[in-house]
Amino acid sequence: MVNRSLAFTVSAVFSLTTFLSACGALPGYSLNTSRLQDNDPTPTATYPVRLISADVILQQNRPATAAPLPPARFADPAQYVYRVAPQDIIGITVWDHPELTTQQGQTLSAGGNTTQTVAGALAQPYTTALPGQADPFGQTVSPDGTIFFPFLNKVHVAGKTAGEIRDQLAAALSPYLKKPQVDVRVLAYRSQKVSVTGEVKAPGPLAMSDVPLTLVDAITRSGGTTADADLQRVRLTRNGKLYQLDADGVLDRGEIDQNVMLQAGDIVNVPDRTDSRVFVMGEVKTPLPVSMMKGRLTIADALTQAGGILDTDANARQIYVVRGAREKPESPDIYRLDLTQPDSLLLSTQFRLQPLDVVYVGTAGSVQFNRLVNQVLPTLQTIFYLKQLTR
Incomplete structure (x- = not known):
């Protein structure tokens, strides 16, 4: 019994x-494995x-x-020079000849309804590139790299420094003026830029100027980083190649070699801490x-x-x-x-x-x-x- x-x-x-295993009305999730074929062998590796x-x-x-660093165009920041390129706006002063001089105190056209004084442009070398093309009081470098100047017609200035343009204009004006004294300055840096993206407070393009731009400078000018930024793995894209830089090493341990000098076309990405x-x-x-x-x-x-x-x-x-x-x-x-x-x-x-x-x-x-x-x-x-x- x-x-x-x-x-x-x-x-x-x-x-x-x-009965319970076959019942599909039970509460909770239940995966039907009848349509799955799992033939993976049991791993034997140790x-x-x-x-x-x-x-x-x-x-x-x-x-x-050490990870490879991007090739630098200048070995030392003291060797850096800015060369004018199309879309830059330059101001020219010819002493004792106001008719040939960029007028001071006047408004510099920025395109549309936005204007900026010449004095303001000179005092702010890091200002964002002006969007306008035409400017009545400054010389905008045309796409072919030239500017128009009285007596001289077209003058090719692209690829030259402000000092080289000054000497070129002084020599060209010598037949028309007695010992011309010329000064040339860049009023708006619009041709060359670096893009900063990722975990920074103000991502976007930064205009290159006559002052060398380093990795830490670019991050600082972008408003600094957010709380989720990973400064140890900053990514720099240059000429189609990706490099990883340690900005935290620059700030905390003085690893100056990581604070590379940026050049036009660089893309700096500050990632989050997901990785x-x-x-x-x-x-x-x-x-x-x-x-x-x-x-x-x-x-x-x-x-x-x-x-x-x-x-x-x-x-x-x-x-x-x-x-x-x-x-x-x-x-x-x-x-x-x-x-x-x-x-x-x-x-x-x-x-x-x-x-x-x-x-x-x-x-x-x-x-x-x-x-x-x-x-x-x-x-x-x-x-x-x-x-x-x-x-």
Whole structure:
């Protein structure tokens, strides 16, 4: 009789399980896998694990190979000169000849209804390029690189410095004027620009002027960065090639070589910190992605921001760091930190994480057993109650 009762109980449980698995009206999500074909073989590769020690940290802190810098047109900022190009507006002064001189105190046409005084243009070498083309009081360099000047007709000025244009005009006016004294200045820089995009407060083009423009200058003139900016990985596109620069190194560590001089056509992009995250997972109080601050983050920083490890569930011997998900996903580097050792706390504050690292805290063996019991216990209770009902 007992065997028949037990057989009936098992049969009832099996029937109930089959019914519930086939019922599509149950609450919650349930994926129908009958149309999926999963033939992926079970991975058999093994990955070597390096125990984090003082030697590993010393090897990690060795200076890395510097990334290539973009080729510079001028080796030193003191060699920089601005050369006039089409759409620039220049002002010409011929002493004692006001009829040949750009009138001072008059308005400089900016196109449309916007005007700017000549004095204002001279006092603001960093002003945004004026949008207008025609100007009655300044000489706009035409697309063919020339300007019109009395007595001289067309004068080619493109590709020349203000000093070279001055000497050229003085020599050309000598047959008409006695010892002409000429001065030339650029009133509006409109031909050459650098584009600044990304996490800056005022993105847009910046006009090149007679003052050298560096990477930090461009970011500053764009209003500075936002709170999400990643200054350690500023991207510079020059002549179709992409370079990565560390503006944070310039500001914090005085790495002047990273503060490159910009040139016309450059595109500077200040990215956000999406690619500078570390993922903390496993037996921590708050699994979350942690953003690196100024490119620096240690295991201790990451675990602290995640609320620390769980006292009752975590295996303090299994603090893993998985690295290389982007460069070599098939053979990542794996490190392990044993927090039960006396020097582990110091090591956790010295081991530097890299972008997109995964910090995983393992589970204690007893906790895994308890979780298995918690999964099986409801089924055992169901069998027990059904057996009691069938008596």
